[in-house]
Amino acid sequence: MKRTEAIREVAKAASAQDALLVCNIGYPSRELYALEDRPENFYMLGSMGLASSIALGLSLARPERRVMAIDGDGAVLMNLGTLATIASFAPPGYLLVILDNCAYGSTGCQLTCTARSTDLAAVARGAGVSMVREAESLPELVPCLEGQGVVVARVEPGNAQVPIIDLTPEQIRDRFRERCGIPARRG
């Protein structure tokens, strides 16, 4: 499956589940923005590696909400430790979707370690995440998006032709917080 197809399914699931959705920096956020922009989407513009952690903090702060994160293999490899923290707290509403294209897709498709021997689903299990599922196709991915824990979906490398996100960081922040029920001015 193409990454943009997988992102479309995640966006559909997030919308159907009224989920807060944190998305990885680079093309994944741009693809999500082009496919289905919602105020409940938090587009990362920096801090590569932290989508999973931002979503974890959100889920621990708002346990009553459904929280999803879209992350990539390169970003997860940058912040593997957070899989252990996710395992320790295991918020029931939390789902991390790792779209593994075996490449740093936004910087010219340089290979990551998952292209050779690293198995991120096994890493997540080893970190102690009890709910880890794998998907090789869209029909396999869709039911996984109802669950919690971690999903690793294999996708093809390559980016869609999509524009840069034309929202300011503060716009992304304020409209997202508003959908969390927080007035813009409160600290």
Next chain:
Amino acid sequence: MNEISPSQAVYRGLKGTGIDFVASVPCVNLQELLCLVESDPQIVHVPVTREEEGVGICAGAWLGGKRPAILMQNSGLGNSINALASLGSLYKIPLLMVMSHRGCSREPIVGQVPMGQLTGPLLQAMGIPALSPRPGQGEEAVLEAGRLAFEENIQTAVLLDLGYWRGE
């Protein structure tokens, strides 16, 4: 003697700030404070694997409506700089950082010295206001740094050196 400990003073500052979410990476000087935070049912305490991860988790918690702080050693500042800059500063997400400041005068561990010396200049370069309270000033410093952080939507730091912890 009714004097409160250096840790209790910082804890009072956190409570006075309304901190209800704490990410932490331990330091030997933070152990009493970490126990106080852990046993407080009004604070969600998340021990993290690395300071950068803690910055991300705290940012998510704030987006969700919490008032977060991170407790860490200053050695972890270097691990967090990209997150502080391209997440916290970029989106104007507030964070109160309470740091055990190692590597200052009378530091017994030589490996703490390089980051000890760089901590102040790094924070200054990043535009992060930092307070270095003396013994007896811990609560006020945390309150002031907390007020600044959450009124201005910025990151602020309280640096607690060996002299603070030892009451010297």
